[in-house]
Amino acid sequence: MKERVIYLLKFYVATVLLFVVAKGGFMLYNHGRHDFSFSDVIQVIGHGMSLDLSTSLYLLIIPFLLVIASLWLHLPRWSFRCYYVIAAILLSLAFVADTSLYEFWQFKLDASCLQYLETPTEAMASVSTGYILLRLLCILLIAALIYWIYDQLTAKSQKLTTNSQKIIGTIIALLMIPLMIIGIRGGLDESTTNIGQVYYSQNQFLNHAAVNPVFSFFASFEKTASNNVTYHFMDDEECERIMRELYNTQSIGCDTLLTTQTPHIILILLESCGGEFTEIGGRADITPNLSRLAREGIYFTNCYGNSWRTDRGTVCTWSGYPSFPTMSVMKIPSKSRSLPNIAKTLKEQRGYQTYYVYGGDINFTNMRSYLVSGGFETLKWKADYTKEEQESSKWGVRDDITFDTVYDLISQKENTNTQKPLLIGYSTLSSHQPWDVPIHHFDDEVHNSFYYLDQCIGNFIEKLRKSAVWDNTLVIMLPDHGFPYQVKDESDPLLNHIPMIWVGGAVKAPRRIEQVCNQTDLPATLLGQLGINHDDYTFSRDVLSKTYTQPFAIHTYDDGYTMMDSATFVNYDFIGERVVTEQGKKNPVLLQWGRAILQAASKDLNSR
DSSP states (O other): OHHHHHHHHHHHHHHHHHHHHHHHHHHHHTTTTSOOOHHHHHHHHHHHHHHHHHHHHHHHHHHHHHHHHHHHSOOOHHHHHHHHHHHHHHHHHHHHHHHHHHHHHSSOOOGGGGGGGGSHHHHTTTSOHHHHHHHHHHHHHHHHHHHHHHHHHSOSOOOOOOHHHHHHHHHHHHHHHHHHHHHHHTSSSSSOOOGGGGOOOSOHHHHHHHSOHHHHHHHTHHHHSSSOOOOOOSOHHHHHHHHHHHOOOOOOSOOOOBSOSSOEEEEEEETTOOGGGSGGGTOTTTSHHHHHHHHHSEEEEEEEOSOSSHHHHHHHHHHOOOOOSSOOGGGOHHHHTTSOOHHHHHHHHHOOEEEEEESSOTTGGGHHHHHHHTTOOEEEOGGGSOHHHHTSBTTBSOHHHHHHHHHHHHHGGGGOOOOOOEEEEEEOOSSSTTOOOSOOSSSSHHHHHHHHHHHHHHHHHHHHHTSTTGGGEEEEEEESSOOOOTTOOTTSGGGGEEEEEEESTTBOSOEEEOSOEEGGGHHHHHHHHTTOOOTTOTTOOOTTSTTOOSOOEEEEETTEEEEEOSSEEEEEETTTTEEEEEEESOOTHHHHHHHHHHHHHHHHHHTO
16 A cells, blocks of 8 residues: 555655646746746745645546555556546646637636637637647647656556555545545635635736636636626625716706717727827827827827727627626627617618628627527628638738728718618728738737728728718727736736727817726627617616716726726736735725626626
């Protein structure tokens, strides 16, 4: 029995050391965007050890059961090796995926990555073939190394013992089970092992580095086991009271910004084009056309994105519906089809013809289902273009090509007799990893990609300005979300500060709207200008109405949220259960507002 106990101890210690080494690799790989010292590495390892110890016990369960079986049966060496192969592959996948995805997502590996396997082509469009092949090679090499380490620990022989030794060994093994359970749950306290216990720093990167990726992945299944999410922070009565104060859907005493209440409308979601790449972040040189159009049109200077992914930002924009930290409403067709949508409202109330243009795969993240149920009659997407156009970028059809599609659709109104106004929704895609665009104005590929987007915008607007439909057209531009470039993360309000600009001949005069607002406020604000009732958009506010008395913005990200008003920015992390960052004047009511919004939104979603 002694050899078996020593084997289990060796296996356990080796697994813990693998997690420690993986932490170092994670930090070194991501050091370009996150500064840290050697002492930080030691603290990350120390604070993360509790999760590593617990997760290693999970991995010890199968060897433990095999050892018990070997007391009574002669188990061949391959029975252990089969488990080593599985464990080595899973650990290698977790280490490489966690380390590689963090630079894109800025949060630890979780089950949400599985959702993108439904459309692998789109999921891998952000990176090159070489990038994928290199990581596959890393997975194989690391898996081979882990397998070799485990195999060296296995006892050379599994000698059968006498019956008394078997019984004693079994009793010893059974006595070890409670110790393993206590170790897995993290002690005898009421609180069990959880990710938040390793958070220790104001630097979120260090907290994330301390989290065990295997534990993070499997713990996240608890969040995604149900399509629905429920938040409950306060009594329903208190929540309803706060929501009545914050959200009044009526439009009263609004300034009239447009020359008509039935303009042709083009609503463009600018992929990832956060304020950092515009004059908001002092970079008018990257997006000079957006800066010029902001001066010519209606510029919402303090608009903030609600979420961090395209599927979520799209729903926020078109349905005025809040985003959630751990789930995407678009990916749940049974829910998303019940939401209000600008397209559906304009189609039913004013007879608008509706189109949507997207150069990528419109089936990605259930986008087709959402758009069709939301009232879009005609979809123009990747499959409708030539093979050459489809291959013009990794994500699909390049932006200059799809901008021409939008122009062709709107310019057709010059040659038709129909009096129906036109609504065109359009999502750009070129300003996205791997930043493959046909011009090279900046050496920085990210800056260059947004400069290319800006050039496409400028060319499109100038062509449209010369057309006969310009005088009756409203073009609305805003990003779907921001982009965590270089050291920007959720602790920086600039990450989610997005420009929202209305231009076109239907704009009465240039105007700057300074109130803090969200992209979810677009439906109520737009419909208010068109004189259309928007009571269905219960989470959208008319920024121009006299009822807009509590200007604020909320943003959610994976297991956290930020709140901001004109004087305060605060970032709260659900895992660590603490405020990560607070800037400006302290205003504890903001966090309470955020909790009320999440509680009310989850209750609304569960009722649909």
